[in-house]
Amino acid sequence: MPSAQEPGHPPARHLPGHIAAALAGAGGPADSAGRPWAGRSLAGEDGKIHNFEDDDGTADAGYLTAVAALRQGSGSEAGVVAALATARVFIPIVAQLAEEAETDHGLHADKQADMALVTLKAADGRIALPAFTSAAALSAWHPEARPVAVYAARAALSAVAEGAELLVLDPGAGFTFVVRRPAAWALAKQHHWVPSYEDGELAAELGRASSGFPAVRGIELLPGRGVSATAADGTVVPGGGAGPELQVVLYLEDGLDAAGVQELVAGLQAEWSRNVLFGERVDSLEIKLRRAPD
Structure with missing residues (x-):
């Protein structure tokens, strides 16, 4: 804040x-x-x-x-x-x-x-x-x-x-x-605003951007930890926070070591940074890694 x-x-x-x-x-x-x-x-x-x-x-x-x-x-x-x-x-x-x-x-x-x-x-x-x-x-x-x-x-x-x-x-x-x-x-x-974590068009775009990374089996967009705000009385409000507002969950295949994961995430971030839609609709993000379901 x-x-x-x-x-x-x-x-x-x-x-x-x-x-x-x-x-x-x-x-x-x-x-x-x-x-x-x-x-x-x-x-x-x-x-x-x-x-x-x-x-x-x-x-x-x-x-x-x-x-x-x-x-x-x-x-x-x-x-x-x-x-x-x-x-x-x-x-x-x-x-x-x-x-x-x-x-x-x-x-x-x-x-x-x-x-x-x-x-x-x-x-x-x-x-x-x-x-x-x-x-x-x-x-x-x-x-x-x-x-x-x-x-x-x-x-x-x-x-x-x-x-x-x-x-x-x-x-x-x-x-x-x-x-x-x-x-x-x-x-x-004076346009309608859709939060990045509810933006279907953005989710599809990020999915297409990840198509060149075979280890990525799926992507999910969720509200980030910074979406919530705390009011003066201590209550937590589910909106109005300063960010990060977007959590990108990457579902990865088994077998990647730490270096491989780091290289993959860096490559994805570089790909996203060149995406015009991502630049306009995402303020700040956090990435969470999960194992792809069998």
């Missing part, structure tokens, strides 16, 4: 053309009207909390319903992300001194303050963009940040533009839901 309020520099990742085009059209990190944060002051109209009419700042009802279903065991991660597709969220922006002026008495005063997005650094070093389902949750997390309301899809675009691979909903609250990279990209494209 993200733990520090500092920007970082994750390894460069080639963005799919549809994401790059969406970013170009959206103008990068911007408010709900598409106006960039850079160069804006905290005065006048720029200081408005958001541009949504009649918004009371409370959490989206659809999102709350989806999260409640997930926690009760009747919902799913996909259901939560689907609810986010039409939800308004708040992203935090803070004032950063852009120019300093000296007064007649030799004192320094703020002459201009720019607006900047707040990012987090996850435990694995990746950058995450925090977003909040309510203005109150954002204020409790960072009292000095300005909540700016945007649709979650635009927040996802801003995350991509900031080099963030994760969108983190309500950090520090009773329940934090992490939107991993494939789901964030799906939100940005």
Whole structure:
């Protein structure tokens, strides 16, 4: 789970053309009207909390319903992300001194303050963009940040533009839901998202990729250990974790020694890394080895 309020520099990742085009059209990190944060002051109209009419700042009802279903065991991660597709969220922006002026008495005063997005650094070093389902949750997390309301899809675009691979909903609250990279990209494209561990097309693709490895008798995709999240009250929720989200079970023939298994797994990973579908739909994975049934 993200733990520090500092920007970082994750390894460069080639963005799919549809994401790059969406970013170009959206103008990068911007408010709900598409106006960039850079160069804006905290005065006048720029200081408005958001541009949504009649918004009371409370959490989206659809999102709350989806999260409640997930926690009760009747919902799913996909259901939560689907609810986010039409939800308004708040992203935090803070004032950063852009120019300093000296007064007649030799004192320094703020002459201009720019607006900047707040990012987090996850435990694995990746950058995450925090977003909040309510203005109150954002204020409790960072009292000095300005909540700016945007649709979650635009927040996802801003995350991509900031080099963030994760969108983190309500950090520090009773329940934090992490939107991993494939789901964030799906939100940005306004496409339906299917978790990698439930993706039949991905399973078929990985099966085809393993056809050149005779020792592999079968492949199964399951939820990884990182799918689950722990709420503030200690309960384990079957979704919203930071990953790894995919467990690939390899059913292998008998007779392979340790060196042979290592070579096989390395070859498969190299094959998968060249697969476009795998790159788009898998955030992180773990591999489990089992003996093929007789």
